[in-house]
Amino acid sequence: MRNLNKTISRYDRELFAKRDGLGMIRVLRKAQRFLSYSFDGAILHYAVSTPSDVFCLTDNWTIRGRPVEWGIEPVLARLKAIDVWSHPEIQEELIKNIQKSDLSERRDLRNNIESFLLDFRKQFAKAFNDINTSTLDKKADPRWKKEKVKWQS
Numbered sequence: 001m002r003n004l005n006k007t008i009s010r011y012d013r014e015l016f017a018k019r020d021g022l023g024m025i026r027v028l029r030k031a032q033r034f035l036s037y038s039f040d041g042a043i044l045h046y047a048v049s050t051p052s053d054v055f056c057l058t059d060n061w062t063i064r065g066r067p068v069e070w071g072i073e074p075v076l077a078r079l080k081a082i083d084v085w086s087h088p089e090i091q092e093e094l095i096k097n098i099q100k101s102d103l104s105e106r107r108d109l110r111n112n113i114e115s116f117l118l119d120f121r122k123q124f125a126k127a128f129n130d131i132n133t134s135t136l137d138k139k140a141d142p143r144w145k146k147e148k149v150k151w152q153s
Contacts, residue, residue: 001025007072011079015054024067025057027075055082 001017004025008015014030028051037044058065061078117124 004072004075007076008079011076012083015079016051017057018051022067024063026063027054027057027079028052029054054079 001019004017008017008027012029015027016030017025017027019025031050031052032047033050034045034047037046053063055061055078056063056065057068057070057075059068
């Protein structure tokens, strides 16, 4: 237990291991929680040390698992795999992944619309074959205004 604590605290000084009442070894992170009390109209704020669970040394790394004696190397590998504190660039990676997925969704929608229009081009052409567009009012079309300005200058 002493070796495990020394190795874990060398990895991150806020981490420590502790055996609970059921005999299971739990890896915890030192944390503080702030509480407030009202006393004679004044509000009193103070910090309380409350360790938070990281994982347990069990067969499935959760509190519901069967206790297992892991070596130091698997514990350090598990810490490195789940430790968000040591990856400050994780937010940037998350933003990049979200932007990639948004771009992919927009591209997919555009491709689906384009393929739909190409598939039904003949039906649209047949449906609008008898419409004479030369008799429609061109003043409502903004392109006509731009072209008229070009012709006048």
